[in-house]
Amino acid sequence: MPTEIRLSPFGECRYNAWNDYVKTRHGGRVQKVSVLAGFTCPNRDGLLGTGGCTFCNNAGFTPGHLDRRQSIHEQIETGLDFLRRRYPRTRHHIAYFQSYSNTYGEFDRLRACYEEALAHPEISGLAIGTRPDCLPDQVLDYLAELAQTHIIELEIGVESCNDAALQRVNRGHDFAASADAIRRAAARGLDVTAHLMLGLPGESTTSMLDGARQLSALPLRSLKLHQLDLVRGTALAREWERDPAAVPLFAEDDYITLVADFIERLSPDILLQRLGSEVPPKMKLAPHWNLRLHELAPRVSAELARRDSWHGCRYEPATSA
Numbered sequence: 001m002p003t004e005i006r007l008s009p010f011g012e013c014r015y016n017a018w019n020d021y022v023k024t025r026h027g028g029r030v031q032k033v034s035v036l037a038g039f040t041c042p043n044r045d046g047l048l049g050t051g052g053c054t055f056c057n058n059a060g061f062t063p064g065h066l067d068r069r070q071s072i073h074e075q076i077e078t079g080l081d082f083l084r085r086r087y088p089r090t091r092h093h094i095a096y097f098q099s100y101s102n103t104y105g106e107f108d109r110l111r112a113c114y115e116e117a118l119a120h121p122e123i124s125g126l127a128i129g130t131r132p133d134c135l136p137d138q139v140l141d142y143l144a145e146l147a148q149t150h151i152i153e154l155e156i157g158v159e160s161c162n163d164a165a166l167q168r169v170n171r172g173h174d175f176a177a178s179a180d181a182i183r184r185a186a187a188r189g190l191d192v193t194a195h196l197m198l199g200l201p202g203e204s205t206t207s208m209l210d211g212a213r214q215l216s217a218l219p220l221r222s223l224k225l226h227q228l229d230l231v232r233g234t235a236l237a238r239e240w241e242r243d244p245a246a247v248p249l250f251a252e253d254d255y256i257t258l259v260a261d262f263i264e265r266l267s268p269d270i271l272l273q274r275l276g277s278e279v280p281p282k283m284k285l286a287p288h289w290n291l292r293l294h295e296l297a298p299r300v301s302a303e304l305a306r307r308d309s310w311h312g313c314r315y316e317p318a319t320s321a
């Protein structure tokens with residue numbers, strides 16, 4: 001039985017969108033300026049493994065203009081040159097530590113990188129992407145302290161709520177690690193975003209939709225959904241080339257259907273920050289559809305409208321025993 005209608009208080013679409021919340025909370029658009037700080041991750045440097053997650057090729061996710069030889073301050077300047085022209089009405093810029101695991105390293109080095117970014121006069125905060133097993137309490141305490149005076153978004157790569165799928169892609173952590181990191185971060189007052197991939201091998205429609213239920217039980221502020229794209233040079237792309245049946249991929253319409261099904265089951269308190277991914281065409285092996293994000297969002301809203309459904313209409317809050 002659907003729960004009561006809690007249709008977006010922030011906007012016109014049939015789901016609660018992160019951008020609308022941000023504009024309300026921070027008085028205008030907040031734009032991310034990507035930076036590359038030169039971190040690695042424990043799934044690549046040998047601590048957990050060297051091969052990485054089988055879907056990962058950071059070149060597929062890293063903006064092409066970033067140059068590690070530049071300082072963080074210089075990278076921000078380069079990014080701002082572009083963003084000021086493209087989004088002249090932006091209220092705040094925040095530095096986005098996106099590629100690899102940006103809380104993995106000596107604490108003093110992490111702090112120096114974050115503080116170099118925050119020292120830029122046009123930077124109001126940080127968005128930090130990382131793995132759930134790279135968030136010691138010391139780092140969370142420090143980020144919570146920064147959040148008293150800056151915009152701080154912590155983006156945790158959950159990727160799947162299904163341990164078999166996580167193992168299948170060599171993720172190196174389980175869902176319990178994600179739940180633990182999200183709870184510890186949120187307990188400190190941090191805005192936590194989960195990054196979730198839909199369509200990893202080992203998933204089924206049932207397990208992915210159950211993920212909406214599992215994530216809804218966690219204190220998340222927002223969610224980024226990504227379809228599985230096969231990026232050239234990855235182990236998963238090679239696996240698909242050898243045996244496409246082993247790595248099933250979404251057709252465009254099937255992905256939109258699944259995202260709508262997922263949103264119906266997701267707590268309306270968890271805002272949708274992204275509904276899919278964009279990989280540069282030259283990096284992408286498959287699938288062969290290339291919906292841009294600004295095209296995907298209205299397609300999902302139209303699917304929800306066609307069903308006369310909305311964000312959370314099938315959400316069932318957990319009941320205590």
Ligand code: SF4
Binds near residue numbers: 100101
């Ligand atoms: S996806 Fe993240 S955790 Fe996995 S190998 Fe790539 S950088 Fe490391």
